Amino acid sequence: MAASDVTACPSCGTRNRVPKVAQGVPRCASCKAALPWLVEADEGDFTEVAADRLPVLVDLWADWCGPCRLIAPAVEQASRDLAGRLKVVKVDVDRSPGISARYGVQGIPTLLVLRDGREVDRQVGASGADALLAWVRAAVDA
Template structure:
């Protein structure tokens, strides 16, 4: 059993949660809302930085844009993947139209692009739309390579 830092998807406060309590629907100590909702979190560039830097959970980010047909097609699959991967992985979405500087800094060249972050750094990237099972499978395969 260990303490993990988990960033709230609502108020973006960092919480300490026992690893054994992740599956027990923990609440945020600040806003008292559920830390895990089974849905991706929409993040601004500032919120993205906080979730990547302060979460001790891996964070899977879907970089997308509202005008992108494949992005819109993949959205329900990403939501389903969130239900399957939480609370072991936080899923988030970043609108590259609203966070253009972030997309440029991270060298996001095509959308949708999935990027997996652990320990504050990017560990894997996959461009193109995927189904829910493929998102879950790809994420789990990447996490196996991450030291605990």
């Protein structure tokens, strides 16, 4: 069984367990609203976690990276705004260098949009929250 995180439902506040991998879209046990799907992955589970029928936003970041910390709230906002339509997977490049090597990442933060496990879009570097959210929305709607 995949590990899970606890997330508060944005609609009713109920705390729910959100698994890293699931069939379908995580929903609130109380009100049935779609929940933000924001999980962490490493080299051991990335392939399974990132393979989903929903578009997957992969945030390749590091704790020491100021621009990574700068865009983190916008990445989290994307998971809330696009709940039920997007899965967000955060990968610490220091702990999982094989994942960044797999995608040829040369600078962080790097954001990837995957569909069916394949990269369809990429953004390198920090951008403003509005621009980042617009980019994610366009990638999800494409």
